[in-house]
Amino acid sequence: MGVLEERFFKIQTEVSPAYQSDLLMFIYRKYIVPFYRNFANVRRWILDGRETLAFTLLDPNGLWYVDVEVTAGNPVEVRMKPSDPNVPDRVLNKIKEDLIITIQMFEDEIRRRTLYFAWVPSKHFAKEKTFTQKRKILSQIFTGNMLLLFVIFIFFSYAVFILAGPEYAPIILVISQFILVLFSDKIIMRMGDWSITEESPYVYILQYHIPPEDFEYIRRNYPRERLLQIKREIYERTLALGRTIDVQTVQDVFSQHGITIRPENLLVKSVNVYQIIKEV
Known part of the structure; x- marks a missing residue:
């Protein structure tokens, strides 16, 4: 007789805290609802400030089932508890694969209205190269x-x-x-716009998920040049002074340009690109 094991894995995501609840609803609409006959006991709860979507995947022949819990966050945490050791591994792998793909679909949907800024700290602000026809x-x-x-x-x-x-x-x-x-x-x-070296290995990334009601206004009224000016001012107030990029500074700069930032829609992270390339 096999040993009954609970499977646990994490899925890294670019979704900001404001959209984590929407992510669970997206999983429900795109993964569960279209195949509702295969699922049971669908429910949601919030515990210690973290929201969880739970459901049970049923075997068409009624021989087994798998209880699944998807907890929003970064990373997304997934627990799968099969009813008995005879649940095929391919079923558990398929659940994992389906959830990863569904989360990626949600990220793609959010990414269409996400504003990205990236910097590489240096002594002088590295201005983006003009996107000429030759460069295109x-x-x-x-x-x-x-x-x-x-x-x-x-x-x-x-x-x-x-x-x-x-x-x-x-x-x-x-x-x-x-x-x-x-x-x-x-x-x-x-x-490229910047040089990644051992002395300057990090790329700092700011991403702001623009609310749907603000997207058209920003798209029409903020051309590339104006957004680059906002980017420059954020850099001059933070990284150029040896400070990290903080939410308050980002809010202040955007506010001066007429954009009200929602902190819960904002993500700032740094990536050691040099180390990643070195390890490849």
């Missing part, structure tokens, strides 16, 4: 789906065969590919 093309070639780069290389190959002939064309193509691979990192680095 290079970005599409090197950071897109690679289809454009593939098409360009096909035309380049034809040109090399025509100009150099079949005897030298293969050598030229191999050398050109080697050069492209060798300098690809430098090309991408030159396209």
Whole structure:
């Protein structure tokens, strides 16, 4: 007889505290309601300030069931308790996979009306490079789906065969590919706004989930240049002075530009990008 084990795992999310309750409702609407015949005992509760969505997944043949609890937070915590050891692992893995996908769907929905600022602390404020037509093309070639780069290389190959002939064309193509691979990192680095180094490894990210009622107003009245001015002022009041980015400063800067920030919709975090790349 197998051992009955409770499964527990966490799902990292970018959802701010203000939308964590909406996340649970999204799981209910998108995951449970469409397949309501497979679920029972759906309920919600709040304990110690944390909201939980609970439900039971039923076996179509009535042989087993799985009790699931999804607790909102960052990370989202999920507990799965099978009724007996005979519950297939594929069922538990499927629940986990479905919940991860559903949470990602919610994040994508929220991300459409989320404002992002990013900084790399330095002695001088690093101004974003102008997004010229040339830079747009290079970005599409090197950071897109690679289809454009593939098409360009096909035309380049034809040109090399025509100009150099079949005897030298293969050598030229191999050398050109080697050069492209060798300098690809430098090309991408030159396209970026900042340099990530061992001395400056962190990227600070501010994300603000714009309330639906404010989204159209901000989109119409705050062009890129004005948002970059807000970004610069936040930097000058915090990171440039050796301070961390705090909610009060962000509120003050946005307020001076006519935007009332809801603190519960705001997330600020730092990521050691240099360490992540080093470990890859």
